[in-house]
Amino acid sequence: MKKNFPLDKVYTLLESGPVIMVSTAWKGRDNVMPMSWHTMIDFDPPLLGCVIGEQSHTFRALKATKECVVNIPTREIAPRALACGDVSGAKVDKFARFGLTPVKASKVKAPLVKECYASLECRLHDARLAGKYNLFILKVVKAWVDTSVKNPATFHHRGGPDFFIAGKTVKLRAKKAV
Amino acid sequence: MKKNFPLDKVYTLLESGPVIMVSTAWKGRDNVMPMSWHTMIDFDPPLLGCVIGEQSHTFRALKATKECVVNIPTREIAPRALACGDVSGAKVDKFARFGLTPVKASKVKAPLVKECYASLECRLHDARLAGKYNLFILKVVKAWVDTSVKNPATFHHRGGPDFFIAGKTVKLRAKKAV
Structure with a gap:
């Protein structure tokens, strides 16, 4: 169950570089695509940079609606998340095709996955x-996290069909630092 | 031993989100800092986006010299790599202090680590x-990789002192795709 998550901790979710799923709502239809080209840009308010191919339905939806949701999948849904990158939202309802569930967001029209x-x-x-x-x-204007997931098994792209799964959290620094 | 690596494959090194070490050379001194806020922006020629704190020595060196080297460390040198983030290159020769070795690059004045x-x-x-x-x-104008490292144990920041180490490569897609 996802709960409200502090905005100044959003960087802890993203800076390790997971595959993310960007969802949009445009012209009465929900859509979602996976991608890996993103970076944190500021802590609070949290700013992200995302590179989204100009040929994609998501590019057009984001430009038109100026809103989206960045969702972070784990290995359990990796095949479905990645399959969302093989078809265009202009033609296919990916939520329906890949068994994903759109959930109403609180501040934007794009759905949570x-x-x-x-x-x-x-x-x-x-x-x-x-x-x-x-x-x-x-x-980021609102963050939702299932905080019962202590070591999220995010997946990270190594090129082509290759990925790795995030290992357990280890402390590599003695002191707290960014 | 690092060898020449094709520029159109650079994305395979970076899009998983590893901690990187940015090295510069400015006013006759080498410097290096770790960071995690980066993303691929284009494939070939490979373009990267890097967010570098404006208070850092690296920010000033990069603005002044318009050159740097992005190095990718693995777990063996994680403590030393991260310690480079605790002191300023304005005051300390980090290569000497942390036992790192600057190596002459081919196209820029900043050193390889x-x-x-x-x-x-x-x-x-x-x-x-x-x-x-x-x-x-x-x-990226020239890439060097030790291709004998098949599953690089890169480390990825989860916030504060917490990191994870990259797991083994797995195939999550049937077909080759970006």
Whole structure:
């Protein structure tokens, strides 16, 4: 069960580089796509940079609606999450086809993906580099996390069909530092 | 032993989100800092987005010299790599203090870090968002990788002192896809 999560801790979910699923709602239809090209840009309010291919339905939906949800999947749903990258939301209702469940968000119209352990409601903050680099800067306005998941088995892309699964959390530093 | 690595495969090294070490050379001194806020932006030529704190020596060196090297460390040197984030290159020769070895690069003046399994020589490509977001877009002009390292044990930040180590590579997709 996902609960409200503090915005200043959002970086702890994303800076390890997991595959994420970006969901949108546009013209009365929900859509979702997986991607890996993202980075934190600021802590609080949390800003993310996301590179989204200009040929994708998500690119057009994000530009038009200025909203999306960044969802973080774990290995249990990896095949379905990745399959969402093989078809276009212009043609297919991916939630229905891949057995994913859209859940109403609180601040944006794009849906949370129920099967993901974390979902971040985002508003488009800066599209200055969207034309040249497909780079969108998003502001997280509400975060939902299932905090019972202590070591989320996120998956991380190594190119082509290859990924690795996140290992258990270890302390590599004596003191708390960013 | 690091060898020349094809530029169109650079994304396979970075999109999983490892901690990286950014090295610079400025005013006759080498410097290096760890960071995690980076993303691929394009495949070939490979472009990276890197967010580098404006108070850091690396920020000033990168702005002044327009060059750096992005090195990818593995768990064996994690404590030393992370310790480089605790002191400023304005005051300390971190290569000497932490037992790291600068190696001459081929196309930039910044040094490769010998102890890292991969090193990417970069030129500053676009600093348009450096003022507002500390975001630098870098172009990789030469890549060096020790390809005998088949499952690089990169480490990935989960916030504060917490990290995870990359697991073994698994195939999560039937077909080759980005």
